[in-house]
Amino acid sequence: MSSASDGPHRHPGEPAGRGAGARLWAYLRGQERPPGPFRPEFWRSPLRGPWLTSVFGLVLLAGLPLVAITGLISYAAYDPRLPGNDITPEKGLFGFYLFDWPTSPVWLYRVTQGVHVILGLTLVPVLLAKLWSVIPKLFAWPPTGSPAQTLERASLLLLVGGAVFEFVTGILNIQLFYVFPFSFYPAHLYGAWIFLAALAVHVAIKLPRLVTSLRSRSFRRELRTSLRDTRPEPPDPDGLVAAAPAPPTISRRGLLAFVGAGSLTVLGLSAGQTMDGPWRRTALLAPHGRYYGPGPNDFQVNKTAASVGVVAAETGPEWRLTVRGARQVRLSREQLLAMPLYTYRLPIACVEGWSTEQTWTGVRLTDLARLSGADGGAGVYVRSLQRGGVFSHVSLSAGQTTDPRSLLALRVNGADLSLDHGFPARIMVPNAPGVHNTKWVRELDFRAPP
Ligand SMILES: Nc1nc2c(c(=O)[nH]1)N[C@H]1C(S)=C(S)[C@@H](COP(=O)(O)O)O[C@H]1N2
Ligand SMILES: [Mo]
Numbered sequence: 001m002s003s004a005s006d007g008p009h010r011h012p013g014e015p016a017g018r019g020a021g022a023r024l025w026a027y028l029r030g031q032e033r034p035p036g037p038f039r040p041e042f043w044r045s046p047l048r049g050p051w052l053t054s055v056f057g058l059v060l061l062a063g064l065p066l067v068a069i070t071g072l073i074s075y076a077a078y079d080p081r082l083p084g085n086d087i088t089p090e091k092g093l094f095g096f097y098l099f100d101w102p103t104s105p106v107w108l109y110r111v112t113q114g115v116h117v118i119l120g121l122t123l124v125p126v127l128l129a130k131l132w133s134v135i136p137k138l139f140a141w142p143p144t145g146s147p148a149q150t151l152e153r154a155s156l157l158l159l160v161g162g163a164v165f166e167f168v169t170g171i172l173n174i175q176l177f178y179v180f181p182f183s184f185y186p187a188h189l190y191g192a193w194i195f196l197a198a199l200a201v202h203v204a205i206k207l208p209r210l211v212t213s214l215r216s217r218s219f220r221r222e223l224r225t226s227l228r229d230t231r232p233e234p235p236d237p238d239g240l241v242a243a244a245p246a247p248p249t250i251s252r253r254g255l256l257a258f259v260g261a262g263s264l265t266v267l268g269l270s271a272g273q274t275m276d277g278p279w280r281r282t283a284l285l286a287p288h289g290r291y292y293g294p295g296p297n298d299f300q301v302n303k304t305a306a307s308v309g310v311v312a313a314e315t316g317p318e319w320r321l322t323v324r325g326a327r328q329v330r331l332s333r334e335q336l337l338a339m340p341l342y343t344y345r346l347p348i349a350c351v352e353g354w355s356t357e358q359t360w361t362g363v364r365l366t367d368l369a370r371l372s373g374a375d376g377g378a379g380v381y382v383r384s385l386q387r388g389g390v391f392s393h394v395s396l397s398a399g400q401t402t403d404p405r406s407l408l409a410l411r412v413n414g415a416d417l418s419l420d421h422g423f424p425a426r427i428m429v430p431n432a433p434g435v436h437n438t439k440w441v442r443e444l445d446f447r448a449p450p
Contacts, residue, residue, distance in 0.1 A: 030142030043136040046245035047255055049233030050213035051222075053240055055256065056130035057210055061203065063123045064163075070116035071192055074351060075185075077101045077109050077433045082379065082395035083449045088186040094193060103403040106430040110349035110357075113433065114274040117174055117353025120167065121270050121285070125262030127163060129255075136239060155201040162195030174352040176287050209238075227251040273354035286354055296415040299348075299356045302434065304420045308386045310440045312419070315385065319424050321408070325372025325446040333424045336410060339363045344405045350434035360428045362409035365401050365444070374446035376401035382427055383443040394436045396429060401446070405430045408441060 026032040033039050076098050080086045088094070102108070137156075144150040166188065173184050180187065216233070230248040233241050250258070272283035276299075292300055305315070321336065323329040341361050349355035369376040380401045386392040400406055409428040410417065417423040422439030429436060 027141075033141040037136075037139040038141045040136070040239060040243035042139075044242050044244060044246040046230065046232040046242060046248045047250070047252055048133055048136070049241045050209065050236045050238060051217045051233055052252060052255070053130065053133040054210045054213035055219070056126055056133060056259070057206070058214065059126050060123060060130055061210075063119055063126070064199065067116055067120045067123065068192055068196055070112045070119075071188075072097065073112045074109075074116060074433065075189055077112075078435070079395065079397055082397060084381065084393055085395050087183070087390060088189055090186060091189070094189060100397055100399055101431070103400055103405070103430040103432075106346055106405070107357075108431050109433050110274065110347045110355040113349055113351060114353060114355060117170075118267065118271050118274065120170055122263045122267040124167060124171075124266060125259050127167065129259040131160065134240065140239070152205060155198050155205075158194055158198035159202050162191055162198055165191045166195055174287070176352075223253045223256075225251060225253060227254065270353070276356055280356075283354070287352075297358075297412050297418045297421045299358055300354065301420040302350060303391070303439075305440065308389065308391075310385050310419075314442075315419060315424055315440065319442075321425060321441065322443040323368050323372040323446070324443065325369060325374030327373050329372050331371075333410065336363050336408070336425065339367060341410075342404070342407065344407065344428075344430070346405065346407075346428050346430055348434045348437055355434075359413050360407055360409040361411040361414075362407035362425070362428065364404060365396075365406045365408060365427075366404065368408060368444055369401065369446045372444075372446055376446060378446060378448040381445040381449065382438045382441055383445070384438050385440040385442045391435055391438065394427070394438050395449075396427070396432075396436065400429045400432060400436075403430060408444070 023032070027034045036042055075088075078085055078087060079098075079101050080088060080091065080095065081098055140153075144153065169180065169184060169188050169191065172179060173188070178184070227248060227250065230251045232245045235241050235243075266285065268282065269285040270283055272279040272281065273286035292298055305311075317332075320330045320332055323331065340363070342364055343359060343361040345357055345359050347355055347357040365380060366376050369380070377398050379398045380396050382394045382396065384392045396406070406429045407427075408425050409422070410425055412421060417426060422437075422441070425441045426439040427437050427441060
């Protein structure tokens, strides 16, 4: 077929010594494939094929919608319709499904956000394996064909681009690399919708092929097939199966085990951040959970007081809580401690996936509302000593404000709050996302928003 002088990428019948310009023209017109990855012979793994791709596809089809739905739930949990909570001002139509985030069950956000982050991380190896299995298609030549083909490739671009964008921004965010030149929340939200739309198109196009491909081989038999007996899948119209497969160096079950082990490793090293007790120590992939801060409150700190510029002078004996309702009241910490105190076990569940349940003691928000001549029915606008930043204030809904378990917490686990956990006082609302449990509170405003 090709002699030594032909070079590795010459097609049969290609005239030798043709000008580079003519060759480029032939590539561009789609008459000829450019060398390297654009030629089918380049891709030699004997494992690639529609069955393998479909196995990874099925896992993603089961998992990614759950990641997406819990993500959309997380956005709703932020209550972005309340004044000041809107982290995505340009949400437009994307806010169509928002609803009042409930206070019960208290563990709901802990579960949905834990699933969002931990399942998302666990699917990373599967996503990479799936992309690996279809990579020859990235180099299909000519890049566009019939209108239907062009449309399909465009949707794939959005699908792969959307998935990669969501995973990269999500992982950077939970690893606290806030390196984006844009705001994470709107970008991650828009990316999700682009990805979901592309996924819907992709599933509509590919579902029949997914089913026939999965039926083409027995999963159980594949798990019993050793390297020695591993053969390529039969040639397929999509060109996933290598045209000139190399001898296998790993069996299909070996590859599945490798990907599965990768997922289980990620799961095992990150799930602990959602658990209390000794398991938390296993979350080696989680950035939080190592630093508990000074003081007796034995659980992780998100932002320390120092890191957000809250200084000891503001939190000392001079500190007063301002409560605004029909009238304005100012209270010292001693006066708050003299009010009826209630104790509840409530979780802190951070958007970044970690969570913990602790025993909080404090004054009911409804009691404070009443003290100022309000009833909490207008919700409450909370201001922190922290100046600036999205977490320096929060709006809580009427339902959150009037829940008897919603506290201005003064103590945790029987001890005064440590400075890093929000001393002198912090918000604790059942089932609220962690960000809404504002620390270092200086003002509660129960008046109806203007
Ligand atoms: N003022 C203020 N309150 C805040 C934050 C903050 O950065 N500033 N972080 C929030 C976030 S994102 C979480 S998850 C919880 C964490 O509480 P902890 O640090 O006591 O564990 O506090 C919330 N309250
Ligand atoms: Mo958080």
